[in-house]
Amino acid sequence: MNTVNQKSKLTDLLAQSNIWKNLSVAELVEKVLQRGEGSLTATGAVRAETGRYTGRSPQDKFIVEDEVSKDLVDWGSVNQPISEEIFEGLYAKVLKYLKEKNELFEFKGFAGSDEKFRLPLQVINEYAWHNLFARQLFIRPTEDELDNHETAFTVVSAPSFKADPMVDGTKSEAFILVSFKHRIVLIGGTEYAGEIKKSIFSVMNYLLPQQDVLPMHCSANVGQEGDVALFFGLSGTGKTTLSADPNRRLIGDDEHAWSNNGVFNIEGGCYAKCINLTREKEPQIYDAIRFGSVLENVKVDPDTRHPNYDDTSLTENTRAAYPIQNIDNIVQPSLAGHPNTIIFLTADAFGVLPPISKLTKEQAMYHFLSGYTSKLAGTERGVTSPEATFSTCFGSPFLPLHASTYAEMLGEKIDQFNANVFLVNTGWTGGPYGEGHRMKLSHTRAMIQAALEGELNNSEIAKDPIFGLTVPTHCPGVPDSVLIPKSTWEDKEQYEEKAQELAMKFHDNFNKFDGLSEAIRNAGPTYKK
Template sequence: MNTVMKTSLLEELLSQQTTKKNLSVARLVEKVLSRNEGVLSNTGAVLATTGKYTGRSPEDKFIVKDSISESKVDWGTVNQPIEEKVFESLYTKVMEHLKQKDEVFVFNGFAGADHNYQLPIQVINEFAWHNLFAKQLFIRPTEEQLANHQAEFTVISAPTFKADPSIDGTNSEAFIIVSFKHKVILIGGTEYAGEIKKSIFSIMNFLLPEQNILSMHCSANVGNEGDVALFFGLSGTGKTTLSADPYRKLIGDDEHAWSSSGVFNIEGGCYAKCINLSEEKEPQIYNAIKFGSVLENVVLDEETRIPNFDNTSLTENTRAAYPLEHIDNIVNPSIAGHPNTIVFLTADASGTLPPISKLTKEQAMYHFLSGYTSKLAGTERGVTEPQATFSACFGAPFLPLSPATYATMLGEKIDLYNTNVFLINTGWTGGSYGVGNRIRLSYTRAMVHAALEGELNNVETIKDEIFGLEIPAHVAGVPDELLIPRNTWEDKEAYDETARNLAKKFHDNFKKFTHVSPEIAAAGPNFK
């Protein structure tokens, strides 16, 4: 398939009368309801379910190996290669599939709040609720921008088109295929809306470093004095929750970039986990779920239409998508200065990592490359309880380039802007998962507050013998005994063994990073 043929198929679809372009939020909601794609909650949010795919499907994600990607992409189990002819065949089939639909929906907008680095994008959806999702998650254009909009990348999502692996060359009926040459992301066989969002993030992670801009899987906010904080962490570690702070303005909840001018949001909305969501614990997120928002796999009461955020019968990965404007204290546009503080978040299911520790530059690089957390239930298919995992740069599933590319850039920026770095464990204390308890959100918030306010920059610390981390001896609002994980375990020998086992996992994982300096390699735990 040459470029002319691809363009012809796309233009033919876009020119059909059945193709609805850039509908308003209200009209998209009407379409969702009239097409029976979803229902309304008591607050006016759209509720849709996604069938068997209730999380990302990493085994079904591919990048076309071509003249652009071949020498740049970090190929492996994360970035799986696929032949261009497979993409071309599926592209043709998907376009023919969409042409037969009664309606197809198109959103034109942007990724990247900084106009100097914006990527014009186009999202084509078989489902109206997916198009509403895209409209709320990406950056919406002004009327003037829309009139002059020329998409550089196009996402095409056809959930009801299911691939035949024996014919189409995929691993299953589902597929997410990125072609940098054709500037297309092709999605089929899965109704999980998160694939749309993360595919664009992957594209930005490929394009931005070429402009000497660090793309990051993190949330960000800014204080009244202009101090900027970044929160790195995989899904479920608390990025969205902890960045939604009533005393700080939100820049964004998941995807950012760091240029020579400062930080900017890649998106125009938030995609928050809402399992066990309550107004008391997370008022900003709770109150953002109103008309125009999208609830994914949340269970509603049949009569009242009130969401039951504690119900996990469909999945633990229940989600809410809403525009940034649904939160009161945001930065608009989503741009700020250089970060004063970086927080690495991990949900440690072993219960052995300290709730908070301050990192040296070398430790920061070690833990950034390690990207340790416990993969939480629901974020991927087949994950039903926490599993220890290492995801380089706290976002390996979305990084087409070598982790060293992003890590080197981060290290240079930490040095250049004298940024403080903390490791915060939002996971378990008093024992491992199943024995101990999840660290209270109120304690975590107190630790984050102390770190961002500079209260921990020059305090007494206690060095953890196994992990080598400097733990503050006191943090306002947090019991002292909680700060030292070993003190919270009844069985000290069990703690020591569990901690050493985790330290060894760090060591074994880090063996793959063969080109780091001896100082960074030595900054990890001692497992002996």
């Protein structure tokens, strides 16, 4: 496939008079309402539904295998290969389809707050509300930046175009195709806007390591003394809650990168879960949802137009997209120095991991690669006991390169910039889920504050005999008895059984990694065979 020809086809499309380019928020809201794509809520946010697809469709995401990607991408069930021929065929069909539309929408902006590493991007949308989403989630250009914008990656999104798997070589009507050679993301058959956001995160996870920059799926904030903290954690671990600290300014809530200059936010907005959202629990998110924000699949009272965040009849994955400037306590621009403290959050439903432990560099790399948390019993039919869930580097769906690439970069940066790394269990204590109880949020906050302020660096420590973790025996604001998990269990034998069970799951998961040093492999838990 000729790259010049593909750029020419795109240029022809964008030369049409029906392309609305870089509309303002107000103009896009008007378009959404005029076109009947969504409705206006009492908060001022636009509300839209995504139809059949209410979340990402990972089985429909592919990377084009060509001479550029072939030897770099870690091919497998996450990074599924697709031929350049299939990509070329679908790309031509989608452009032809879009040419026949009455209106299209283009946004030009950036990914990456550090100008040295930012990616100039272009998003072409069939829907106005998707273009509003892109405007709120990516970094918006100034007038001068827009005048001098040279697109380095393009997202083409045509949700109403549905593929024919038998003809087009896809698995279903939906497709997310990434071509690193042609620098194009092609999306069709799905109205879920998160595909736009996450496809660019995947692109950054491919491009940044080649510039010696570590991309990270984490939140970040900075203290009054300029100290930087990173928070990694899967859904349900408390990442958003714990990184939203009134005494610290937010750098960003989801996607960051760590260069030799420091940490920077990849995005210009936030994509927050809305399920059971209240002002009392999440005041920053609740108050950020106002005019120009986008609500996905949130039910609204037909009379008052107030969102009902407790209603999950469409999906539990209800979302809000808004610019980071809708949060008061932020860093602008969204960059800071090198991390002093790195927090790995896990919600251990087995109730056996310490509430906080300090990690060596090798342990940090081990737990970064593991990305552990628990799926809880009772959340799904048929789940009667906790299920261990592992997501490599806390973001496996978005990692085009081999996992060791990211882990080795993390280890090097921990060494280079002397970052302290802690594993924090926000899950269960005193027994497993159903018998013990959830760690008190006040205790977790006290432990994280102590970690951030360096109060645990010289604390007396104990060694966990199974997980090999270094555990402080005292922490301000936390009872000493809480810090050693075994001491919180009445049945010590049951604790041993559960700890061994989880240790085995860690080992089984880690067996999939190759090419790692023995020091990293030995940094995991021990277990009785």
